[in-house]
Amino acid sequence: MKFGIFMSPYHIPGKSPSVSLAHDLDIIEHMDRLGYDEAWIGEHHSGGFEIVSAPDLLIAAAAQRTSDIRFGTGVTSVPYHHPLVAAGRITLLDNITRGRFIFGAGPGALVTDAHMMGIEPNNQRRMMEEGLDAISRLIKGETVDMETDWFTLQDARLQVLPYKGREVEIAVASVRSPSGVKLAGRYGFGLLSIAATDPNGGFSFVGETWRLMEERAKESGQSVSRDNWRVMAPIHIAETKEQAYEDVRHGMVPMAKFGSTGPFAAEGMDIEQVLAATTHEEMVDNLNTSGAGVVGTPEMAIELVSRLEKQSGGFGTLLLAGSDWANQAATKKSLELFAQYVIPEFQGTSAPLLSSWDRLYSGRKAFGAEFRAAQDKAIADDAAERTTLAGAVPTS
Structure with a gap:
């Protein structure tokens, strides 16, 4: 199993955007030093929390500061971009990163983004399919002629192809609906399961996801690999459970408020009433007991990842959900503890050391x-x- 981070990234409104972006780059550099495999950066244009409008620019900056970690757009909102321009930026970024780039695609998550561009939300999934079809052909070096109600391609081809002639890996986002899974299966793309720990349908859907992927891939004559399946989980850990609870006092309430505005909001529940009637400890307890995430210790993180692995039947990469739960220092400490004590459990690197020590001591x-x-x-x-x-x- 590989490990990485899925960074929207979130920042509580009111902070300096330039300082927040510097913090994002610092986190990515820190993860590269710790041996994490991937960092995914999102695209958003409204809402106040998610301040990166061009993930490829942040990735280009991060690539110059790192050596091993791979980068993905998490995700590029395909309906917001002309396919020729998007494809050109993909191959350029693949060359800048020297082959460390993965193209993550989605329809766009925020209705307020689509509204400002005059895009009808009900059209976004169709537009994504049309745009992704064109982009995937262009980055393979094909000449594309295609016309839809929102873009035209005439004798379109790229002048810069991917790094050293390789293929750029493509992954499609899936939240709750099966549309992303079916699209990924149809083209043989990878998959990003964004809502894998969501107790309101997301976790149960993980158990059906790979069957749907394989069914659609078979229908289309494609093959898919679990190695290219990424699953996201919100996790913050500290040396003690009490310290972890204290860490997330920094941003738990603002993040809960933001969550109440999107697809993960609980129906029939007003967030202000919930916050008024719930203590910080109760809020974090609810997160842990529901299985939606972990705020606690490395042992608790291991348990959650194990549950996801069992429910899914196996996946390639676990992506930590990058949030603004804790301050910068506590976030970096959490990532360090995860790398030190959780990752070895799933990569088999701690077992030989423990066995060697047990043999010596016994x-x-x-x-x-x-x-x-x-x-x-x-x-x-x-x-x-x-x-x-x-x-x-x-x-x-």
Whole structure:
């Protein structure tokens, strides 16, 4: 299993956007040093919390500060871009990152974004399918002629192809509806399951996701791999559960308010009434007990990832949901603890060390006796040698 982060990124309104962006880059650099595999950056144009309007620009900046971590757009809102322009930016970014780029595609999450562009929300999924079809062909080097009610391509081709002639990996976002899963299966693309831990349908849908992927792929003559399936989970950990609860006091309420405006809002529930009647501890307890996420310890994170792995039947990459729950220092500490204690459990790197230590410690008496016996023999051998040399008769 690989690990990364899905950064919208979120920042509580009222902060300096330039400082917030610097924090985002700092987090990505930190994760690169810790050995994380991927960082996904979102595109949003309204709402106040998600301030990156051009994820490819932030990725280009981050690529110059890192060496190993791969980058994905999480996601590019396809209906907002002419396919030729989008495809050109994809291949350019793939060259800038030297092949470390993944193109993540979605219809656009915020209704307020679509409203400002005069796009009818009910048309966004259709527009995404049309745009993605054109983009995927263009980045393969095809010449495309295509006309829809929102773009025209005439003898369209790219002049810059992907890095070293490789194929750019493409992944499609899926929240609650099966449309993203079916689209990914039809083209053989990867999948981003954004709502995998959502107790209101998201977690149960994870159990059906791969069956739908394989069915649609088979119908279209495509093949799909679980290695290209990314699953997202909100996780913040500290050395103690109490410390983790204190960490998220920083941003739990603002993030809950933001969550009440989107697709994860609970129906028939007013967030202001909930907050007025709920303590901070109760709010975090509810998050943990519902399975929606983890605020706690590395052991709790391991349990959540294990549940997702079992429910899904297996996936390629676990993406931590980048949020503004905690301040910068606590967020970096959480990522460090996750890399130190959670990731090894799923990559098998801690087991040999523990086995080696267990063998040494459980046999400490025998190993100690052998060591001392060897020392005693070396001392005795040295004494005997010196005695022999002292008693030797010099020859002339």
